[in-house]
Amino acid sequence: xxxxxxxxxxxxxxxxxxxxxxxxxxxxxxxxxxxxxxxxxxxxxxxxxxxxxxxxxxxxxxxxxxxxxxxxxxxxxxxxxxxxxxxxxxxxxxxxxxxxxxxxxxxxxxxxxxxxxxxxxxxxxxxxxxxxxxxxxxxxxxxxxxxxxxxxxxxxxxxxxxxxxxxxxxxxxxxxxxxxxxxxxxxxxxxxxxxxx
Numbered sequence: 180x181x182x183x184x185x186x187x188x189x190x191x192x193x194x195x196x197x198x199x200x201x202x203x204x205x206x207x208x209x210x211x212x213x214x215x216x217x218x219x220x221x222x223x224x225x226x227x228x229x230x231x232x233x234x235x236x237x238x239x240x241x242x243x244x245x246x247x248x249x250x251x252x253x254x255x256x257x258x259x260x261x262x263x264x265x266x267x268x269x270x271x272x273x274x275x276x277x278x279x280x281x282x283x284x285x286x287x288x289x290x291x292x293x294x295x296x297x298x299x300x301x302x303x304x305x306x307x308x309x310x311x312x313x314x315x316x317x318x319x320x321x322x323x324x325x326x327x328x329x330x331x332x333x334x335x336x337x338x339x340x341x342x343x344x345x346x347x348x349x350x351x352x353x354x355x356x357x358x359x360x361x362x363x364x365x366x367x368x369x370x371x372x373x374x375x376x
């Protein structure tokens with residue numbers, strides 16, 4: 180007579196072990212995907228912050244160049260004017276060491292100016308409603324009615340002017356702060372801008 184072995188208990192154990200392995204593998208794979216997505220989002224945020232910092236440095240150079248074109252006979256006195264639309268002899272219209280500035284585009288003549296800001300880089304950046312080619316800007320440029328506030332804040336600080344009187348070079352720092360969730364991130368860029376002479 181032949182005996183038949185019943186393996187029903189072993190099949191149940193095998194199924195439970197297989198299910199546990201599947202759950203652990205799925206958990207590891209999903210946490211890896213989540214981490215990768217967070218890394219991509221943080222990289223995107225840093226890239227936008229770097230572009231905003233580069234843009235701010237280019238704006239300062241643009242203001243310098245506009246001043247040079249408008250005041251070609253008096254470049255050494257007028258190249259550090261913060262508003263090229265105002266005469267360079269007006270008090271308070273020049274860069275000052277230790278001061279913070281916010282870039283502003285004048286819609287009437289498309290000239291950049293630098294508006295004196297707060298002591299903290301809390302000038303928020305707004306995004307245009309065009310998602311295909313978004314435009315990032317300060318509120319004073321494009322208004323908030325059709326724009327969305329972002330998690331980016333930017334200001335420009337004049338660290339040093341050499342020499343103090345009639346400077347020929349200005350050391351400029353751009354600070355861009357942005358938030359990823361509740362975490363505050365900061366990106367700084369420093370450049371030396373000189374007179375054209």
